[in-house]
Amino acid sequence: MSDTARAWAIVRQHLRESAGARLFEQWLKPMELIETGDPEHVRLGLPSAFMTNWVRNHYAERLLAEFRQQLPQVRSVEVETRIARATPQVLTAANAPEPADVAVVPGLAAAPSPAPAAAPAVVASIAPDERPPLDPRFTFERFVVDASNMVAFNAARALAEPGVPRFSPLFLHSGTGLGKTHLMHAIAHAYLEAVPAARVILMSAERFMFEFVQALRNRDTFAFKARLRSADVLMIDDLQFIAGKDSTQEEFFHTIAEVMAAGKRLVISADRCPQGLDGVEARITSRLSVGLVADIKAPDAAMRRAILNAKRADLPELRVPEEVMELLASRISASVRELEGALNRVIAYSQLTGEAITLDFAVATLGELLRGAERRVTIDEIQKAVSQHFELKPLDLVSARRAVVVARPRQIAMYLAKRLTTRSLPEIGRKFGGRDHSTVIHAVRRIEELRDKDRDVDSAVRVLLRQLEG
Template sequence: MAIAGALKATSGTELDKAWVRIRGHLRESAGARLFDQWLKPLALAASDEADTVRLSLPSAFMTNWVRNNYAERLLQEFRAIVPTISQVIIETASASAPLPVLARIDPVAAPAAPSAIAAMAGARPALDSRFTFDRFVVDGSNRVAWNAAKALAEPGTPRFSPLFLHSGTGMGKTHLMHAIGTAFLEAQPGADVIYMSAERFMFEFVQAMRARDTFAFKARLRSVDLLMIDDLQFIAGKDATQEEFFYTINEVMSAGKRLVVSADRCPQGLDGVEARILSRLSVGFVADIKPADLTLRRAVLARKLADMPDARVPADVLELLAVRLTSSIRELEGALNRLVAYAQLTGEAIDMDFTQATLGDVLRGVQKRVTIDEIQRAVSSYFELKPIELVSARRARVVARPRQIAMYLAKRLTTRSLPEIGRKFGGRDHSTVIHAVRRIEQLRDTDMDVDSAVRTLLRDLEG
């Protein structure tokens, strides 16, 4: 059957039935709380194209969250039930125009007759328009990788190929790959570019083998001007896939075309990947992205917040996220997205209490256990006092202000109740602790010395 004919066979009833099944799968895998908050509001909308599924959400923040976290999963779920589906569009219900395509199957996604290859050659890869070079926050931890990515995207004869990017999860590899593809197509609009995950490579290759038609798959990938394969570690131990992958990259490199591969480790650290593949990938430029330090995490949050003109996030909340969430940039941005989305959905203002209530599970998962005794020692050392002075009856400002800061930190960094905190500071009443916390919150906005002291102590205690 011709591809066009197959696409017309998809009816609204078929999609409705598929959507019921998919919602059940999502609820089971995501859990009731996450499903009810983010995925349950998804509604199947009408589409003018038979190969396209449109899903709508009531707010832009919810749309962005689902787009970031579930676009690929939704596409896979629909294709598992209705193979003719090639794209999923997620949009805000109130929007007058749809958002860009969020997940799209590349022409290699389904086996095709040779006669269809030429018609599909002009299709564009699923590049995310948000991930560009100018939106990538650069510092010493990622500058080499950023420069190498920009160099590979430049027109003319490439200075090197392949480019191998490696880092931990969520550090920016995928962002750079999308940026390479976008910049390359801007410079050479007629170029043929493919971006896909190694997992997708494996899936599509297996599908092509089962259909006894690997011609389109091989021809499409080996004829590109720029091939980008993300997360190479996912084909470790997959012998047949690795063999096809080796021949594919060998053809691309031998033809002088551009190749970009990413993984969570350097080539030598990829156990289960054939030595000949690692050898070929190592002849180009290998660049790592190191974990983001506090300065970069602050800059990332500032950049992200600039894209949310209606959001109001206090400086102390941003500092809390930057200090606590250190594992990946993706986690950091996701936490800010979640915080702003919840504030919009509930109508509440973002402050420290709202942040702790909204992101408590995330923050508790990374929080270093800090005791009140440790806080008292740190504050005493910072202000050059004896620890006993913080629990004494002295009310002189030179002691009272550090005591208030210590109470503020105890409220923020421990799970102790207000009466418990008061008892640890010389048997003071819980109302004294409340006054201290509120006073330090006020002073952090007006007194640079107090704010600097709190920031330094937070960094030392949580570091």
């Protein structure tokens, strides 16, 4: 074994001990010593240009210093991309002999020679545990687009295209459950499909903070910094959670600054625009405002219906009536996540109970959710709407008149009061001329029966429901 090979075995051991197991396995272990017979110039090979550039940027000076500790005559250490081929002159990090009782020698520094122009024959792959845990449902194809999210969608697609990014960072902001996370997963899916060897990191701001604190405790911040700053696409979700965390913000600032300086892709999301992030340092919000800031607005009723239609298309074997879809789209407007969750809940309860999905089944299944999401309708508003629809006076509904032209609208008004308000049966009865709760129960049951038999009654109820809930 040559002197250079012996020195390489010792250097490798130092790197393993100082860099930590994870970083060593991922970046340094693949290095191979290329024997040249020149004791002054050391050549190390890696299987891809991507890995070569990373080691040059982070370990060039360290490698030179380590070799000089063992062989003072070494003048340079070249890190290059080596085309894979069988040769007995290559000593790999895996088969190099282990030195006995080697002390760690600190060192830093290097001026490597430029890499050859030849492209690597072997593409570096990402270790399975390094790939982000992406949701297969969250792709661009499955994202429903309209005016409320079109800018954010188009910006995300543009950033996911390979080549030099047109802008970076991309800052997405909206209320919870409106599609920010979906777009971030879609960017990762699309970019990894176009560039399979790319390093994509997607984590929440809370995870960023947790890993940084763990690195501090383990005295291994170098590996944490190196992993994030080596990413081709770095995405941090829910930035608002680092508000007020000074040490985390310090590290976050330096991370995004280096990612941006390297021309990498950076995507950040939050529940408000950069300038609205209270407790986040101004230098961070200023950096994040340099790229493209895109907001996602709450979807309107038509958009919510389109989202439900797309969801239902994935379940062709299930029949979800139009009136149930209309109920969900009109009553649940807080977020897309809540909307999809409501549909999933109705479908799951139907499958578990064996009951068909009907409007009444959906209302019973989603009772609390619908009551929490609905606009607070008063009995007075119901009486006014019903009297206008049937061309009556509001006093007719609370009078003692029993003629069908008055009694039927009164029953419909009681039915709507039971369905749209949280008032008790006695309270509803009192609002209709002091009637008792049994009269209200009879009215509700009668209208439920008529809706199945009388098209005019069912149509009137539908019209009034849309009017009152809108």
